[in-house]
Amino acid sequence: MEWMDSLKKVVGSDHVRTSSAHLLAYSYDATAGFQAMPDAVVSPGSTEEIRQIMEICREHQVPLVPRGSGTNLAAGTAPTSGGVVLLFNRMNRILELDEDNLCVRVQPGVLTLDLCDYVEGRGLFYPPDPSSMKISTIGGNVSENSGGLRGLKYGVTKDYVLGLTAVLPNGQVIKTGGKLAKDVAGYDLKALLVGAEGTLGVITEILLKLIPKPEHQRTGIAYFQSLEAAAATVSEIISKRIIPATLEFLDRGTMDAVERFMDLGLPEEAEAMLLIEQDGEAGQVERDLSAMIDISVRNGAVITAVAETEEEAGQLKAGRRAALSALARKRPTTILEDATVPRSEIANMVRKIREIAERNQVEIHTFGHAGDGNLHPTCLTDIRDNEEMVRVERAFAEIFEAAIDLGGTITGEHGVGEMKSPYLQWKIGDEGIELMKTIKQAIDPLNICNPGKMFAKANKPRVVVAHG
Amino acid sequence: MEWMDSLKKVVGSDHVRTSSAHLLAYSYDATAGFQAMPDAVVSPGSTEEIRQIMEICREHQVPLVPRGSGTNLAAGTAPTSGGVVLLFNRMNRILELDEDNLCVRVQPGVLTLDLCDYVEGRGLFYPPDPSSMKISTIGGNVSENSGGLRGLKYGVTKDYVLGLTAVLPNGQVIKTGGKLAKDVAGYDLKALLVGAEGTLGVITEILLKLIPKPEHQRTGIAYFQSLEAAAATVSEIISKRIIPATLEFLDRGTMDAVERFMDLGLPEEAEAMLLIEQDGEAGQVERDLSAMIDISVRNGAVITAVAETEEEAGQLKAGRRAALSALARKRPTTILEDATVPRSEIANMVRKIREIAERNQVEIHTFGHAGDGNLHPTCLTDIRDNEEMVRVERAFAEIFEAAIDLGGTITGEHGVGEMKSPYLQWKIGDEGIELMKTIKQAIDPLNICNPGKMFAKANKPRVVVAHG
Numbered sequence: 054m055e056w057m058d059s060l061k062k063v064v065g066s067d068h069v070r071t072s073s074a075h076l077l078a079y080s081y082d083a084t085a086g087f088q089a090m091p092d093a094v095v096s097p098g099s100t101e102e103i104r105q106i107m108e109i110c111r112e113h114q115v116p117l118v119p120r121g122s123g124t125n126l127a128a129g130t131a132p133t134s135g136g137v138v139l140l141f142n143r144m145n146r147i148l149e150l151d152e153d154n155l156c157v158r159v160q161p162g163v164l165t166l167d168l169c170d171y172v173e174g175r176g177l178f179y180p181p182d183p184s185s186m187k188i189s190t191i192g193g194n195v196s197e198n199s200g201g202l203r204g205l206k207y208g209v210t211k212d213y214v215l216g217l218t219a220v221l222p223n224g225q226v227i228k229t230g231g232k233l234a235k236d237v238a239g240y241d242l243k244a245l246l247v248g249a250e251g252t253l254g255v256i257t258e259i260l261l262k263l264i265p266k267p268e269h270q271r272t273g274i275a276y277f278q279s280l281e282a283a284a285a286t287v288s289e290i291i292s293k294r295i296i297p298a299t300l301e302f303l304d305r306g307t308m309d310a311v312e313r314f315m316d317l318g319l320p321e322e323a324e325a326m327l328l329i330e331q332d333g334e335a336g337q338v339e340r341d342l343s344a345m346i347d348i349s350v351r352n353g354a355v356i357t358a359v360a361e362t363e364e365e366a367g368q369l370k371a372g373r374r375a376a377l378s379a380l381a382r383k384r385p386t387t388i389l390e391d392a393t394v395p396r397s398e399i400a401n402m403v404r405k406i407r408e409i410a411e412r413n414q415v416e417i418h419t420f421g422h423a424g425d426g427n428l429h430p431t432c433l434t435d436i437r438d439n440e441e442m443v444r445v446e447r448a449f450a451e452i453f454e455a456a457i458d459l460g461g462t463i464t465g466e467h468g469v470g471e472m473k474s475p476y477l478q479w480k481i482g483d484e485g486i487e488l489m490k491t492i493k494q495a496i497d498p499l500n501i502c503n504p505g506k507m508f509a510k511a512n513k514p515r516v517v518v519a520h521g
Numbered sequence: 522m523e524w525m526d527s528l529k530k531v532v533g534s535d536h537v538r539t540s541s542a543h544l545l546a547y548s549y550d551a552t553a554g555f556q557a558m559p560d561a562v563v564s565p566g567s568t569e570e571i572r573q574i575m576e577i578c579r580e581h582q583v584p585l586v587p588r589g590s591g592t593n594l595a596a597g598t599a600p601t602s603g604g605v606v607l608l609f610n611r612m613n614r615i616l617e618l619d620e621d622n623l624c625v626r627v628q629p630g631v632l633t634l635d636l637c638d639y640v641e642g643r644g645l646f647y648p649p650d651p652s653s654m655k656i657s658t659i660g661g662n663v664s665e666n667s668g669g670l671r672g673l674k675y676g677v678t679k680d681y682v683l684g685l686t687a688v689l690p691n692g693q694v695i696k697t698g699g700k701l702a703k704d705v706a707g708y709d710l711k712a713l714l715v716g717a718e719g720t721l722g723v724i725t726e727i728l729l730k731l732i733p734k735p736e737h738q739r740t741g742i743a744y745f746q747s748l749e750a751a752a753a754t755v756s757e758i759i760s761k762r763i764i765p766a767t768l769e770f771l772d773r774g775t776m777d778a779v780e781r782f783m784d785l786g787l788p789e790e791a792e793a794m795l796l797i798e799q800d801g802e803a804g805q806v807e808r809d810l811s812a813m814i815d816i817s818v819r820n821g822a823v824i825t826a827v828a829e830t831e832e833e834a835g836q837l838k839a840g841r842r843a844a845l846s847a848l849a850r851k852r853p854t855t856i857l858e859d860a861t862v863p864r865s866e867i868a869n870m871v872r873k874i875r876e877i878a879e880r881n882q883v884e885i886h887t888f889g890h891a892g893d894g895n896l897h898p899t900c901l902t903d904i905r906d907n908e909e910m911v912r913v914e915r916a917f918a919e920i921f922e923a924a925i926d927l928g929g930t931i932t933g934e935h936g937v938g939e940m941k942s943p944y945l946q947w948k949i950g951d952e953g954i955e956l957m958k959t960i961k962q963a964i965d966p967l968n969i970c971n972p973g974k975m976f977a978k979a980n981k982p983r984v985v986v987a988h989g
Contacts, residue, residue: 153756153865176762200703209703211712212680225952232863234893235668235677235933237716238941238948239975240957244679244712248705265762288621294644294733334805395700397621425702465703473706480706484693488964489708495963496956507707 056113060095060137063105068096068143079120079138080131085386085436087128087471091118091138098143100218100226100257107255107501108224110137116504119251121161121193124185126389127470129197129250133505139255141192147171148258154232155263156215161192161256168261178266180207183466184377192256198248200466202299205424207264209466211247216260219246222253222497230260245492250468251503253496267332270298271342272366273359275349276323280304282353283325284400287423289348291396295341297424301328301373304403306418307380307431311372314379319372320356327423328373376420377431384416384433390449392456393465396426405455406430413448415441427465453479474510486511524581528563528605531573536564536611547588547606548599551653553854553904555596555939559586559606566611568686568694568725575723575969576692578605584972587719589629589661592653594857595938597665597718601973607723609660615639616726622700623731624683629660629724636729646734648675651934652845663727666716668934670767673892675732677934679715684728687714690721690965698728713960718936719971721964735800738766739810740834741827743817744791748772750821751793752868755891757816759864763809765892769796769841772871774886775848775899779840782847787840788824795891796841844888845899852884852901858917860924861933864894873923874898881916883909895933921947942978954979 061069070076071093081088092115097103110117116136123130132138141162149158150172157172157179165186169179182201183189189199195217200209216230229243230236246253277283287300303311303326308319319326327349331341346357360366381387394402403419406428410417421428430452434445453463453476463469463476478486489508493500529537538544539561549556560583565571578585584604591598600606609630617626618640625640625647633654637647650669651657657667663685668677684698697711698704714721745751755768771779771794776787787794795817799809814825828834849855862870871887874896878885889896898920902913921931921944931937931944946954957976961968 151863151865152760154863155759198705198709200705204702208680211709212676221952221956225955227950227952227956229949229953231930232928233861233930233933234672234864235861235890235895236930237666237668237932237934237936238930239937239945239953240721240960241666241679241712241716242949242953242956244709245960248709253708265764291623292620296733334802336804337802393701393703395619395622396702397619422703427703460700462699462701462704462706464705465701466705468705469707477707481697481710482695484689484695485697485707485710487693488689488695488710491963492708492713492960495959 056109056115057093059109060093060106063109064095064097064102070094082120082123082125082128082130084126084128084131084470084472085388087131089132089134091132092135094138094140096140096143100220103139103220103255103257104224104226106137106139107220107222110501111222111224111499114499114501117255117501118503119196119255121190122188124189124193125197125468125470127464127468128472129468129470129506131471133471141190150175151232156232156260157263158258158260159191160258161190163191165189165191165194172263173266176266177263179213179261179263181210181213191259195247195256195259196249196251197468200427202301202422204422204427205300206296206298211244213262214243214247214259215262217243217246217256218258219254219256222499222501232260248468250470250506252493252507254502269335269338270330270332271338271359272369273329273342273346273357274369275327275329275346275354276320276356277325277354278322280325280400280403283327286327286349286352286354287399288397289352290345293344293348295344297329297341297345298332299328299330300422300424301420302326302423303373303376303420304418307376307420308372310379310383310418311375314382315371315375317372323355326372328370373420380418380431380433384435386434386436388432388434388445390430390452391427391465391467392430392452392461392463393427394456394459394461396424398459398461399423399426399428402428402456402459402461406452409448409451409455413444415445415448417448426461450476469507471506471510474507477508478511524577524583525561527577528561528574531577532563532565532570538562550588550591550593550596550598552594552596552599552938552940553856555599557600557602559600560603562606562608564608564611568688571607571688571723571725572692572694574605574607575688575690578969579690579692579967582967582969585723585969586971587664587723589658590656592657592661593665593936593938595932595936596940597936597938597974599939601939609658618643619700624700624728625731626726626728627659628726629658631659633657633659633662640731641734644734645731647681647729647731649678649681659727660724663715663724664717664719665936668895670769670890672890672895673768674764674766679712681730682711682715682727683730685711685714685724686726687722687724690967690969700728716936718938718974720961720975722970737803737806738798738800739806739827740837741797741810741814741825742837743795743797743814743822744788744824745793745822746790748793748868748871751795754795754817754820754822755867756865757820758813761812761816763812765797765809765813766800767796767798768890768892769888770794770891771841771844771888772886775844775888776840778847778851778886779843782850783839783843785840791823794840796838841888848886848899848901852903854902854904856900856902856913858898858920859895859933859935860898860920860929860931861895862924862927862929864892866927866929867891867894867896870896870924870927870929874920877916877919877923881912883913883916885916894929918944937975939974942975945976946979
C-alpha cells in the first residue's frame with residue numbers, strides 16, 4: 054500500500070508494525086467483546102511526525118486510532134474499521150517541571166503513576182488517580198477525561214489540564230492554554246479536546262497543573278449491615294461539610310469475592326463497606342477522620358477501624374484495591390461499568406442494580422466511588438455464551454436507563470467509546486447528539502480520527518445483541 | 522418591522538423596549554469607546570421564550586446580543602450591528618439549592634453577590650469573585666468565564682459549572698451536565714459554552730457546584746520598597762507550597778491614587794503592596810498567614826500588618842477595593858486591562874508595562890491578582906483626545922505582545938469581546954483562529970449570536986486607530 058510506504062518514510066520502518074501478531078495485539082483493548090484488525094501499528098517520535106501521519110491518513114482516508122496503554126473499558130481505543138493504531142511508547146518523556154508556576158509538561162506516553170511519583174518526590178501532587186494509573190498513560194487519561202478515587206475532593210483530569218498541543222484532522226498543529234491560572238482568550242479549545250476520545254485530533258503534548266502535596270493522610274474503614282446505613286453515612290458526612298479525599302464503597306458480593314481471593318477477614322454480616330480517607334493538614338485530618346468514623350457509628354456501622362500506621366492503612370485499602378481482580382476470577386468474562394448518579398441517589402442506584410441483575414438472571418456486584426456517585430456495577434459472565442450475553446446487555450441497558458432516571462449519566466469516567474455509543478442519546482438527547490455531530494463534522498469532515506466511536510451508533514436501534 | 526411584532530407576541534409588549542432612551546442605554550457596556558445602537562431591548566421570562574426569540578432572529582437574520590449587567594470590560598456585551606439586546610432581569614431566580622449534592626440551580630440573571638450571600642447563609646461557598654460581583658450576573662460570569670481574587674486557590678467560573686441549559690442558534694434547547702462530579706458522556710459541551718461570550722447560543726439555566734464555606738479567614742498586608750521584593754515574596758510563598766486564598770498586588774501609582782482618594786495613610790516609601798489572605802481551618806490559616814508575613818519580611822517588606830478583627834481586615838482591604846475607583850477619578854476615561862502572565866513573570870511584566878507606558882507617554886498603573894499572574898494595567902486617559910488614544914492603543918498592543926512573549930495571554934478574565942478581537946490571533950495563532958471560526962460557523966452559520974466579537978476582527982490589520 055502506498056500510504057504504508059509513506060508512513061515508513063515518516064517514522065522509519067522499525068516503527069511501523071504490520072505483523073499479524075502486532076495487528077492482533079492492537080485489535081482490541083481492555084474491553085471485552087470489541088475487536089477489529091488495524092492495518093498498521095505506528096510509533097511516532099514527535100508532534101511533527103504525527104502531523105505528517107495525519108496528512109497521510111487524510112490523503113488516503115485511513116482511520117487513525119490514538120491509543121495509550123489500551124486500558125480503556127468502553128472500547129474507545131480498539132479500531133472499528135482498520136487503519137492506523139497510533140502508539141505513544143516513544144513519546145513518554147517528562148519535558149519540564151516548573152516549580153514556580155506549579156505545572157509539568159509531558160508527552161502523552163508518560164505513565165500516570167510515573168508522573169505522580171516524579172512530582173510527589175518534589176513535594177507536589179497530581180491528584181487524578183484512575184484505578185488503571187499503574188499502566189495507563191497521561192495521554193489516555195486526558196483523551197478520556199479520566200476520574201479516579203479522589204474525584205470528589207480534587208476533581209478529574211480535565212481540572213488539571215492547563216494546555217495542550219494537538220494535531221488537528223486538517224493537519225494543523227494547535228497550541229492551547231499555557232502556564233496560566235486564568236486564560237479566556239477565545240473558546241476553551243483544550244476543554245473540547247479533553248475527553249473527546251481522540252475523535253477531534255491527536256494530543257501530542259500536555260501541560261498539567263500541580264498542587265502542593267498534602268502533608269498528612271489517614272485511612273479508616275466502616276462496615277454496615279445495610280446499604281441504607283452506608284448511604285446515610287455518606288450523606289451525613291457531606292451535610293456536615295466534610296469533603297473526604299476518598300470515600301469508597303463495596304457491596305456484599307464484592308466483599309465475598311475479595312474474601313475468597315485474599316482471606317482478609319472481612320466481616321460476614323456486613324452488607325456494605327466504606328473506605329474513608331482524608332488528607333491535608335494534620336489536625337484537620339484527625340478531626341475529619343474521627344468525625345467520619347463517629348458519623349458511621351451513629352448510622353449503624355457494625356465495625357469501624359482507623360489505621361495507625363502506613364502498613365495498617367495498606368491493609369484497610371487491600372480489599373478495595375483487590376475488588377476488580379477478585380471479582381474477575383469468578384467467571385471467564387468481567388464487564389466493569391461506570392453508571393454514575395448524584396451522590397444522594399447512591400442507595401437507590403445500588404438497589405436498582407440488584408433488582409435489574411436478579412430480573413435478568415445475571416451476576417452483578419457493585420463497588421465504586423461513593424463520594425461522587427460514580428459506581429462500578431461489575432458483571433461476571435462468559436462472553437462465549439450468546440444467550441447469557443443477551444441478558445447481560447439488557448441488564449446494562451436497564452442500568453444506564455436507571456442512572457439517567459436518577460439524574461445520572463451513562464459514564465462517569467470510562468468514556469463512551471464504541472461500547473456505550475448506542476446509549477449516549479439517552480443522556481444528551483437528540484439535540485446533544487446533533488450538536489456533537491456538527492462539531493465532529495466541522496473539525497473532522499473526512500472522519501479520520503477514531504471513527505465509529507462516541508455518537509457513531511447513536512440513535513441506532515436499541516436492540517441488544519450478543520457479541521460474536 | 523415584522524420581527525418586532527413577533528417578538529412582542531412572544532414576550533409581551535411591555536418587555537420589548539424600543540424608545541431611544543432604552544436603545545441608547547444598551548448601545549454600550551462598561552467598556553469605553555465601543556458603541557452601536559440595537560433595534561430592541563428584550564426581557565424574556567423563560568427558556569421557551571428565548572427559544573422563540575432565537576427562531577425569530579434566525580428567520581429575519583437579526584443579531585442577538587445576550588447581556589447580564591453590562592459590566593463587561595472588553596465590549597463583549599455591546600451590539601456591533603443592531604439587533605436585539607437580550608436582558609435577564611426577569612430571569613433572576615435561584616431555583617434550587619441541593620445540599621446533598623452541593624449544588625445550586627439558578628437563572629442567568631441572578632446577581633453574583635446575591636448568590637454568594639444566599640449560599641454562605643447555609644454554610645456553603647461559591648468561590649468565583651469577580652470584582653464586579655456586586656452588580657454582575659451569574660449568566661454574565663458564565664458567558665465570560667469570569668475570574669476574581671480567589672482564582673489561584675479556588676479556580677474560576679468554569680470550575681464551578683456542573684450543567685447548563687442553552688438555546689442553540691438552530692433553535693434547539695440543550696441540557697448539558699448534571700448534579701455529577703463525574704460525567705464523560707461525549708464532548709464537554711458546557712465547557713464550550715462557558716466563556717463563549719454568547720457567540721454559540723444563549724445560556725438560560727445554570728447548575729453550579731458549591732463547596733463547604735471555609736471556617737476561618739485572616740488578612741495581612743505587606744509593603745515593599747521594590748517591585749522585585751514583592752515578586753520574590755510571591756515566588757517564595759508558592760515555593761513553600763502555600764496557596765493563599767488571595768494575594769493581591771498594588772503598584773506605587775495605584776497606591777498614590779488610593780491615598781489621594783481615601784487618605785488611608787499608605788506608606789509613601791513603598792513601591793509595591795501585597796494584600797495577603799488565607800482561609801480554611803483555623804490552625805492552618807494562622808500558620809500560613811504568619812509564614813507569609815515572615816517570607817515578606819525576609820524579602821525586605823518595610824511594613825507588615827495582620828488584622829486581628831474583621832474591622833481591621835476591612836481597613837487592610839480598603840486600599841485594594843478602592844483601587845479602580847481611585848484611579849478612575851484622575852482622568853475622564855479609565856481603561857482597565859487584564860494581560861496575564863505565568864506567576865513567575867509578574868515582576869518582568871510590571872516592569873515592561875512601566876517602560877511601555879513611558880515610551881508611549883501615557884499614564885498606566887498596575888494592580889491585580891499576583892497569585893495567578895492576572896494583572897490589571899489601568900490607563901488613565903481621555904477618550905475625546907484622538908492623538909492620545911492612538912498612543913494608548915499602541916501601548917496596550919505592546920502590553921499584549923509583551924504578555925504573550927512571557928508565556929501569557931491577552932485576557933485572563935475579561936474576555937475578548939470586540940475590544941481585543943484584533944489581538945486574539947497573537948495568542949492562539951492562525952490555526953487557533955481557524956478552529957474557532959470552524960466551530961462558530963458550524964454551530965451558528967447565520968452568525969446570529971453576538972456577531973462582531975471574539976475572532977471577528979482577527980487578522981485584520983493591526984493598525985491602531987482612535988475611537989470616535
